[in-house]
Amino acid sequence: MKLYTAHRAPNPRRVLMFLHEKGIGGIEMVDVDLNAGAHKLPAFRAKNPVSRVPALELDDGRVLSETRAICSYLEGIYPAPNLMGANPEERAFIEMHDRRIEWYWLMPIANCVRHTHPGLAALEQPQFPDFGRSQGEKVHESARWLDDTLAQQPWMAGERFTIADITAFCALEFARLMKFNAGAAGFARLQEWRDRVAARDSAKA
Template identity: 65%
Template sequence: MKLYLSPRAPNPRRVTMFIAEKNLTGIEEVVVDLGTNEHKGDAYLARNPFAGVPALELDDGRVLSESRAICTYLEGLQPEPNLMGTTSDERAFIEMADRRMELSLFGSIANCIRHTHPGLAALEQPQFHDFGHAQGKKMLVVARWLDQHLAQTPFVAAGRFTIADITAFCALEFARGLMKFHPAEMGLTHLQAYRDRIAERPGA
């Protein structure tokens, strides 16, 4: 299999962290240069018509091109260590938590960065600065909720490390790098401790 990615992009990091946590080997990494718009070239669009990274090309030539879908495939390929739930009940609650992290935390961070950071101007045309700043404020609402949630439990879902933690951690790292977001500076001590603890995992 081949995993098409851009090392600095947050969604590929979600998948590579999932792969590391699974101890999966034998997946070839192919770097796609977003800076030169390689992801918009005919060769890459033939694999993913939506031009996003990552994309996983299977041995039979089929391509999966959404992070959650890629992880679902890999979970089926190697069920242990389990990251997505072992029962229908657990799977549902983990997926709920993961979707919250993806849509409300990760999504707000991505929109803020894409529409306010000058380094992303070439990739996001047009940029809507007011929208981006509004998304940054929405992210803080979610971060405050997550801080309180993590005061009660060490992980985002199921009382153990799951895909929801991968999504949350990669979102926080994206914000740390390009939004200069440090939870402790805003009094979010539980969120900061969580980020620091997850960062110590080999997969991170």
């Protein structure tokens, strides 16, 4: 298999952390230069018509895109260690938390960065700075919700580390580009959780 990735983007990093947590090797990594527009070239569009990374090319030539779909496939063929739920109830609650984080935490962060950071101008044309700043305000709102969640449980989806923690961590690390720091913003529990995840081998890889 081949994984088309971009090392600075949060969604490819989610898959890379997922692979590392599960100890999956033997997948060829293909870096896609987003700033150079490699994801929009015909050769890549033929693999993924929406021109996004990550994308996983299977051994039979089919290409699976979208982070959650890729991770679901990998969880299915490499079931241990489990990161997405061991039974229907746990799977549903982990997916709920992961989806919430993806839509209401990662998405505003990405929108803020893409529309306000000059280094992302090549990827987001036209940029709408006012929209980006409004999305940045939503990041603080979501940080409060996540901080409150962590007052009730040690990890994003409950009592153990899951894919929801990977999604939240990669989003928070990407938020550095909008100069967001959980501790400095008064979200102590979110900062403590971030430091625990950052200490894991998958976060350092």
